[in-house]
Amino acid sequence: MPPPTTAPIGVVLARTAKTAARAFDHVLATAGSSQPIWQILISLKTRTVANQRELANAVGIQGATLTHHLNGMETTGLVTRRRDPGNRRIHVVELTDQGEQLFHHLATAAIAHDKRLRAGFTDDEITLLASLLHRLAANVTDEPTP
Numbered sequence: 001m002p003p004p005t006t007a008p009i010g011v012v013l014a015r016t017a018k019t020a021a022r023a024f025d026h027v028l029a030t031a032g033s034s035q036p037i038w039q040i041l042i043s044l045k046t047r048t049v050a051n052q053r054e055l056a057n058a059v060g061i062q063g064a065t066l067t068h069h070l071n072g073m074e075t076t077g078l079v080t081r082r083r084d085p086g087n088r089r090i091h092v093v094e095l096t097d098q099g100e101q102l103f104h105h106l107a108t109a110a111i112a113h114d115k116r117l118r119a120g121f122t123d124d125e126i127t128l129l130a131s132l133l134h135r136l137a138a139n140v141t142d143e144p145t146p
Contacts, residue, residue: 013136024113031109033102036061036069037078038110041103044079044095051090052081078102 021035028038036059043058044050050058056066070093073079078099084090095103118126 009136020117023116024110027109027113028106031106033106036065037073037102038106040066040069040073041078041095041099041106044093044099045103051084051092053090055093073099 025035028034039059039061040055043055047054047058052063052066052070056063059066061069070079070081074081076098077096080094080096081091082094084092121129
């Protein structure tokens with residue numbers, strides 16, 4: 001078998017993802033937060049109210065890890081948790097006014113980071129890139145390509 005002429009696409013993708021994630025982590029740290037907090041805030045912002053199980057699924061973390069983050073967020077006044085009156089075993093999580101303010105602050109940083117990622121690409125190239133990334137994901141998950 002001849003040696004490859006280019007790096008395997010999985011290696012290129014993994015390196016690119018790590019580089020982009022590190023850059024975004026730095027942006028969020030500079031803004032005074034972290035990736036998990038941002039993911040929780042944006043998930044709550046798009047749902048308004050969510051129970052902890054739904055939130056853990058949306059963020060892609062285990063329930064215990066989410067609880068750890070929510071404990072800190074509740075202590076600092078970013079979220080509130082209350083029992084769902086229809087099912088006392090479920091905690092409903094909501095953003096506070098302070099959580100809303102942090103969301104908007106971080107959203108500004110996230111938008112600036114996204115602009116930086118998109119620099120030098122046309123809208124058509126971004127659309128093509130997103131389509132190709134979805135196809136790569138579908139290739140390894142057996143999910144239909146959107």
